[in-house]
Amino acid sequence: MQATVSLRLVLILGLLSAIGPFAIDMYLPALPQIGASLGAQVGAVQASLTAFFLSVGVGQLLYGPVSDMLGRKLPLYFGLLVFALASVGCALATSIDTLIVLRFIQGLGAAACMVVPRAVVRDLHTGHAAARMMSLLMLVFSVSPILAPLAGSGVIAVSSWRGVFWVVMAAAVLGLLLVWRGVEETRGAEARLDSSLSGAIKAYGVLMRDWHYLGLVFVGGCAMAGFFVYLAGSPFVLINHYGLSSTQYSMAFALNAIAFIGAAQFTGRLGQRFGLVPVVKVAATASGVVMASLLAYYLLGGERLAVLVGLYFVASALMGLVIPTTSVLALEEHGAIAGTASALLGTLQMLTGAAAMQIVGHFSNGKPLPMVVGMAAGALLGVALTWLTLGGAQARYAHATAGHGADPKGPQQ
Template identity: 80%
Template sequence: MQSSGFFKMALVLGLLSAIGPFAIDMYLPALPEIGASLGASVGAVQWSLTAFFLSLGAGQLLYGPVSDMVGRKPPMYFGLALFTLASVGCALATDIETLVALRFVQGLGAAAGMAIPRAVVRDLHTGTDAARLMSLLMLVFSVSPILAPLAGSGVIALAGWRGVFWAVAGAAVAGLALVYASLGETRPAAERVESSLGGALGAYGLLLRDWHYLGLVFIGGCAMAGFFVYLAGSPFVLINHYGLTPTQYSLAFSVNAAAFIGTSQFTAALGERFGLVRLVKVAATGSGMVMVAMLGYYLLGGDQLAVLIGLYFVASALMGLVIPTTSVLALEKHGAIAGTASALLGTLQMLTGAAAMGIVGLFANGKPLPMVVGMATGALVGVALAWITLAGHSDHPHVVAAKA
């Protein structure tokens, strides 16, 4: 694939992957306003996030095998259409219960954009070429947490929190046009012949018995769980506790996203030089150490916003190396069932994140410490999994490159 075609594919897949997260990041600055508008508590409003993540995870279990059976494009059409309709419903919701329910449906639609692009990457490449394409995809995908909160702040100022959902509905319609015009089918009919519902169930059984695959999935899942805890708690901590405006919050949130984006672009180069396995071990360990430092600071009574933002900037940068690399390694040996393997990966990671959000939400009080405890716990479990899962595993950079 020529470099221009390589980047074009990354752009298309990244934009499709970003539609669901855009619906998260864009309305983060509105969470306090939603609570006030609908007369809901902090915990109840956070459930609109948790419900979205639960369905975003569970829905991938369906889309992955279906995309193996019928191709990658038809499930994308269905998911984006469902997402559009649910977004319109969210914009019209009059109570928090209805909003939470519709956010669950919206997540089911968004799940297509999470599972299928990863499968397309595996259809096309393995090894460091896959890492390079995954990194480019993450570059486009990660623009969402930089631009979406800022865009959300503007939309909220002009049209209130309901305007956010009208905006993401429009983005989904644009996604439908993008799939039709720019995404070729990467799952040929000949490769679908042996795919069936029974085969999908058998594939899930195979994957759930593959401890190496599961370990890699949960290393990335723990990194994402810490981020999800920050995602749910940071609007209340930064806006209510530290006194930032929604726009200032959006800028602070964007700083961490920029760190993730920047380092993720080095995964292929670092993987070629040092090996993908070593990269995961070092980056996960570094992230864990940073989060321990942050936890210690708050346990000792510290309460400076600059420390929170600065330390999480470093942790986010290291997660930018962990998440795409573990995804590539997890899918490496499962090319024949890439859609199913990608779906289970996404489901387990999203459910891990949703569970972490739900647990930390029980203790949320709008102050930093409960959020920081949740973030640090996720990082430390990820470190332990990295060293347990990858113990005895090594990869020479030239061997990795040769697999592509």
């Protein structure tokens, strides 16, 4: 196990991880224009977003075990190539149905960039070093929700919504170059000997019976579900209901990413001082309190945009502590199948978010309350799962809070 975190590798892995979210965040300001251009209703346009989320989630189930069997680089090459080709198709699409299908294929390519970087982190580090690397990766990764909506607005202004997909295609090509020149294989041939399709199926069985692992996955999943609900509803709430311009919306959206980024940088330091488990407990609980307060405000008839933006800014910061830390803890005991464990984590969290987005979508009316109900429900469910999963778990992670990493291979399955 390496003793230090490579900032160059973190930058590359963060940029790779951001390619999929970049393809989401950048085209959010274009949703109304896409509907007008292709003659599609709001629900159909939103379906292109849901299709991407679903394929990213399902695709990770494939890439995880494949990366354990073939190494980390080959799946990245394949995924980035699929993503680039599908992006070209999206840019040329002439109907909403075609766009939805191509977005699904694009998501299958993006899935590789979601699962493999987490596995690389686990290949190299555990404990505080893993938490620090994961938080730094999140720092780079979170550039997407800050810059992508603004970049999307700029591209749309000078071309059209189709220009967005040409830009993300170029990002995928850049990703291919970065993998080729800057990423070394972290899953050696010896480690791959015990990996096979039957072994992957067995590994998924082991993970699905590990209630502690699943609890941690869904704690992070609940945090992401609230964000997905905000992601789908905020363009209509902030632009149509509150009257923000697309640029103002992009700036408001970026505030949440800034909060997430800033807080995520403290995960390693806070974990080393207080322990990773207490950090999750406190942050998840505080997030639940903040979102319950926001829900109470709207139930009592509140309407001020500043309250929505301000309280969700705080909640986003708390998510910056919860999501990377629960990922580290979930993978901590599954080093021998890190790719598979990372894949299942990503799939379950993505599907949880997509399901929440669809459920809340049925009740959406362009006003804040349905969106806030969905966001608060995710946070409060996350609080319950946190205490059920981690109520007495501090001793279990003593090695991860003592300032030393565990065996990078982890326990054999």
